[in-house]
Amino acid sequence: VEIEDPTEKTLLGRWCGSQPGAESHKSKGNQIIIRFISDEYFPSEPGFCIHYSPLPVSISEPEVPALPPPSLQGVEELSEAVAGLSTVEEVMKYLEPERWQLDMEELYKPTWQVLGKSFILNKKARGADLNLLREEVRLYSCTPRNYSVSLREELKRTDVIFWPSCLLVKRCGGNCACCSHHCYDCQCVPARVAKKYHEVLLLKHRGGGRGLLKSMTDVPLEHHEECSCVCKDD
Structure with a gap:
């Protein structure tokens, strides 16, 4: 019996006759090649027996270069x-x-x-x-802060009237003077955005000059919950 590891094309072992085999062998990959050649001296006990088990894959973590001391x-x-x-x-x-x-x-x-x-x-x-x-x-610095926005401009709805006409939202603002990125110019941009609904009064002209349609409606507005400084694209 021969056992070969095809990953590295190496022979793990060869046993003949009554020679006992090794207790275990470990291959480098997930395949092995077994060659078995028998003669006719032992017709009552043909073949061979082999036991195998998969091994857990060990993933080596990349080495993080150690920082020198602050001094x-x-x-x-x-x-x-x-x-x-x-x-x-x-x-x-x-x-x-x-x-x-x-x-x-x-x-x-x-x-x-x-x-x-x-x-x-x-x-x-x-x-x-x-x-x-x-x-x-x-x-x-670069943080979410209160901004007033015009609902008609924000929602691009020039065909209706909202009341109140403006609402406060959280939007990123401030400078990035202490930006940690190594670039010429940093800008403050949203890192996490959420959509929130606000109930307001909507006024819309009825067709045929029949007055105004008045109703309460929910308007979705974008709020910036987190901000970060990033390098500004040229």
Whole structure:
């Protein structure tokens, strides 16, 4: 008996006569070739017996290149990494995981140097609230915000009158000055959009000069629920 692995065209084993075979063999693929040649010495026990079982496929995950420590990162690389963090505590943990709490205490401790005007004028015991400053930037950057839209223009229905004629919707707005993409110009675009229905009064002229048709109707309007900064197409 011969067992061959066609994937790599290698012979896994050959056994003759009463020679015992190996306990198991593992092929590289999902096929094997078995060659069996018998003589007439043992007509009462013809053939052979083989047991096989499929093996689970192991998928190796791609190796993610390890980032160098922050102290060895370039300015652009470190700037991009820090920009994705939400609080000053997370920044300190990223920079110095072992001593970030000490760094937090040192950060707001007055030194022999001249204190900045923001510290003196605001009379803050711990200096500027960096988390609040970052949150203010986030709120007024590329985010969903209230916009008033004309229903006739939005729905392209110049044949009817809506009341109210304008409604508030959430639309993406703000700038992308802190865009993390490496491109010349970023623009604020919707990342998740939802259609919402609003009940309004619809007025429409009846045929033959018979006055106005008045009815309540639902109008669908597009609302932007999430926004993101992307590179602007040239």
